[in-house]
Each structure stands twice: as structure tokens, then as C-alpha cells.
Amino acid sequence: MSDKPIYVTQPHLPPLEDFLPYLQEIWDRRILTNGGPFHQQLEKALCDYLGVEHIALFANGTLALVTALQALRITGEVITTPYSFVATAHSLLWNGIKPVFVDIDPHSLNLDPRRIEAAITPQTTAILPVHCYGRPCDVEAIQRIADIYNLKVIYDAAHAFGVEDAGGSLLRHGDLSILSFHATKVFNTFEGGAIVCPDAKTKQRIDHLKNFGFVDEVTVVAPGINGKMSEINAALGLLQLQRVDGAIERRRQIDRRYRALLGGIPGIRCLPDSGEALANHAYFPILVEDDYPLARDGLYERLREENIYSRRYFYPLISDFPMYRGLPSAQRGNLAVAAEISSRILCLPIYPDLTDEQQLRVIDVLRGCSIPARTRSPSCANVPCA
């Protein structure tokens, strides 16, 4: 067992001394939250960086999702993917909305537009796709369907910070997009999130909804929640933004090296480029195929024995959790591609501070287990590879 653990990710942080002046300002000002100066500065800075019109900051991505659905007054049924983090579907239940799961595309691993129409009913009001791993959905096909059936589109873009397609920010698509700035994300503010929206009126409604529905001291227009990002998180965001390009560049190098060194291993399949003009390399998912000597869970365990904590994002499927599995759309027959991918997926460690040596440790385990039993090194001898 190697001594230092390697996790699937590790938050990128600035030097502590760089943060202290921001803290001093907060201490001096005594404005800690409720849309303070750092909150406003970060909203503006993120609009500039991401190339979008309006951003409303949130305490986390889940509150942003819950509020986005309320902002557009979504009710009834919403079409979504089972292949995501559970917060995607939970945001629907929090709003009393019925999730309708639709299978994913085997290449993009995102909601398959070819299957959406068959799931639309008179109760359907919106589509909630996820740009899974920051890989773009088929935004044009989804919008075409939304236009025909008069549906709203809210993108769960929790993984898609900074991703661009040929026309610019991926976040400009749909009616709204939400982001997560959780510790595990490409851009983190410890906890945090945002809604990206195209017009000032919607942004104003979202701002009311994230502050209990208050418009002024005596006027409450909706049963809003407390979803505001605090000044400490916003200040950290301002500092993180100065370093995020370097962080994404380092992720890109790690991604390239994985591809170069894993490419030749039979049974290990890296996902191909998904066509984005600018990727963020938020995750490094691989598929463990039948011709690899270990099944996915065997490889996951083998890595753990070496103190390497890969993650099975996203297994189990959301539709397999108890609060969803009774839904007709949650039945396995309806979600065959998602079930298959979920059983083979493994996300390898990728984060800016991952060293070349640490990455090699990961690659060595994958390589070691791919060698047929007779020729395997002693360190792999106890692995049931055959």
C-alpha cells in the first residue's frame, strides 16, 4: 500500500496569505451576506469571465436548481436524465414536480434527444438536461423539441464552468443554466452555485426568490428560500477566478497524459472528445470494457488497495434510488444505455495539484491489472484479473 492517498479530486486553493486582505475587508466592513460588495463584484466578474449576460450567485448548486425551477414556474412533469448526481432529480421533488427519466446517448452520456419526444405528456412543462462531466448536450436538438412543444429548458451545468462551444459559452443555451462551485468543482468557492440567465427581469425574480421573496423591507412576492452566497465565499471566488485558467490548463495536461498512456490498454476506453471548443476537464471518466481482465468494481477495489480513490460517477443511477425507482420511467428497460454505462464507468483522479508521479501511480495500477495473470508482477498477483 502506497502511503499518500490520491482522491478523485482535491480542491484548488490560493495561498492563504492572498486571501487574508479579503477577510480584513469583510471584518472592517461588517457586511457578511445579503448581497454585499464581494457578492456583487463576483457576479459581475463571472459574467465577464464566462461571457454571459446575468448571473445570480447562490449558496450551492442545489439551491440554484431548486430556485431556477421556481423562477420559471415549472410544474407537472419534467424530463431529465437518470445519469447524474442525485441533486438534479431532487430539485424536482423539492418543487413537487414528477421527474420523467429518459435514457442517455451512448456517446455523449447526456440526455438522448431522440428519446425525449416519446416521454412528453400534456403535463410536461420542461426539460432538465445535464452537461455531464462538462461535456455538452445536443443543445440544438433539445431546443428544437422544446420549441415544438413549448417547453422550458433548464440546464444543470454544475460540471460545465468555462466550457465553450463554437458560438461561445455553453451556458447561454436554454432558458437558464445552473452552476456548482462546490469544493470538488473546477471553480470552487468552498460551497457555492449560480444561475445564469439571459435577461435582467428574470435575474431580478431570481434575486427575490433567493432572499425569501423580499422585494423591499415590507414586500414579499413569493415563498422564496434563503439561497444567498455569503461574502466569504464570494471573496474567495474573486481570488479563485484569477487562477482558474491555469487550473484548467493543468487539468488539460493531465487529461492528455491519461489519454496517451491509457490509450493502448485493451478494455480501457477513454471518452472521445465531445466537440466543445473549450473543455474544462472537470472529470476523467473511463469505461471498463469486457476485454479488461477486471470488471469495473474489481478495478475500483484494486485502486483502493493502492490508496487511490477513484469514483463511480454516476452509479447507482438516480432512478434506482428508493424515492425514484417506483416511477414508470425508472424501469431498467427504459434506461438500458444509462444502466450499461453506469456499470462500466470509473472517474480517475484529475485536479490541478495532481503530480506527474501520482498520475503515474494511477496509470500503473490500470496497466498492471491489464497484464495476463501469468506475467503479472507480484504486487498484482492477488488480483482476480482472469
Ligand code: T4K
Ligand atoms: N448537479 C450536478 C450534476 C452535480 O454533480 C452536483 C454536485 C449538483 C447538481 C449540486 O451542486 P452542489 O449543491 O453540490 O453545489 C460530490 C459533491 O459533493 C457534489 O457537489 C458533486 N455534484 C458530486 C458529483 O460530487 P461526493 O459525495 O462525491 O463528494 P465527496 O465528499 O465524496 O468528495 C469527493 C472527493 O473529493 C473526496 O473523496 C475527497 C475530495 N474532497 C472533497 C471535499 C468535499 C476534498 O479533497 N475536499 C473537500 O472539501 O459529491
